[in-house]
Amino acid sequence: MKEGILLCGHGSRRAAAVTSFKRLVTVLKERYEDKYEVDYGFLEFNHPTYEAAVERMYLNGVRKIYALPVILFAGSHAKNDIPFELNTLQTYHDDLTISMAKHIGVSSFLLDLAVKRITETEAKLTPLDRKETCLIVVGRGTTDPDANSDVAKLMNMLWEGLGFGFATVGYSGTAYPNVKESLELVNKLGFKRTIIIPFFFFTGVLLERIYGAVAAMHEKSEHEYIYTDPFGTDELILKAFDERLDEAKNGMANMNCQMCKYRKQVVGFEEYLGQEQMGHHLNVKGVLFEEDEKPGETKGGISNTIKKILGI
Structure with missing residues (x-):
């Protein structure tokens, strides 16, 4: 057949x-x-x-x-x-x-790829202890709490596995907190650097909005805000x-x-x-x-x- x-x-x-x-x-x-x-x-x-x-x-x-x-x-x-x-x-x-x-979904390959994108981004920056760095994992966001919780689970695994000072989630739409709210929250915590990793395959309307929000926060804050590339065809x-x-x-x-x-x-x-x-x-x-x-x-x-x- x-x-x-x-x-x-x-x-x-x-x-x-x-x-x-x-x-x-x-x-x-x-x-x-x-x-x-x-x-x-x-x-x-x-x-x-x-x-x-x-x-x-x-x-x-x-x-x-x-x-x-x-x-x-x-x-x-x-x-x-x-x-x-x-x-x-x-x-x-x-x-x-x-x-x-x-x-x-929650896949070991996806987790490994997230680690790869984060370390690629860090390699381009001035060395900084991860305890002084915050991580924001950004998901698409849905009205389904089960799907949103998968984003949170992967965030927690990255937080514990890589040893960031703090980590949280943000969503590009529908779910709470949205990206702007997460950025505002983290900015109050005073971490020298925040890395934002979007869990997206490709560019598009939503990813452009995420990058725009990160760039705006980087511009107005005294702290550093950096985003990673999407996953692509790795x-x-x-x-x-x-x-x-x-x-x-x-x-x-x-x-x-x-x-x-x-x-x-x-x-x-x-x-x-x-x-x-x-x-x-x-x-x-x-x-x-x-x-x-x-x-x-x-x-x-x-x-x-x-x-x-x-x-x-």
Whole structure:
């Protein structure tokens, strides 16, 4: 049976973020092409959609697809939106099987990569005892406390493992505290240096905002505020994908359901218990086109209008 891998991206309004994602796709295609057909799709904004990618793979003879979410933590995208899309696509062909892998989550490879990004950043700076340095770990932030707690867990492991004077979390949206609040808090503590590590794959709107907030604090504070690079296509993140793929192939791609607000009554989130799994990105699925992502090019014209009408 011909097998394939679907890389499940989120999508972005920033062309640079889409380009970075496609770079990861290229790297993973080269990594897996001997055994699998590799394709990709986006949940929102960009093309191809998951549906287009799955149909393309099916027409190429693929009958078993392993869907790898290019997502770090299990918020609503990993628990609702992507499974909803894949479950829908599964019904289109009786002879096609789609198995969804687990998100990256709390992984030893992710922890090692975070250490690598931190030490790379420190190597560019004047030497300073880590006891005089604070660490802020920044996550995407969701309405799911289970996903947010994974960010906090990794933060604590980095704090204890690397011996920083203090560490805390910040979130780019939805969750508390946000990045600006974390920076203001840390600034009151008086650490000579604060390193901010964003747990993000690529650049994009949110990462630009994080970097902007850090730069603003560095400018106004008497202390030093430095951010690290995102994770990108480092070999360690590729090994994390290898691990998730292997789990999916062996039927071990288990989500953390012990503290999931949809399966357990979690304090403050009682109304989510047993909520129906439903996608929330249908109104923005594939609304951007390649032409729209290239600055300086005309976005109008008959051909582009026809493309939008046909959804291609």
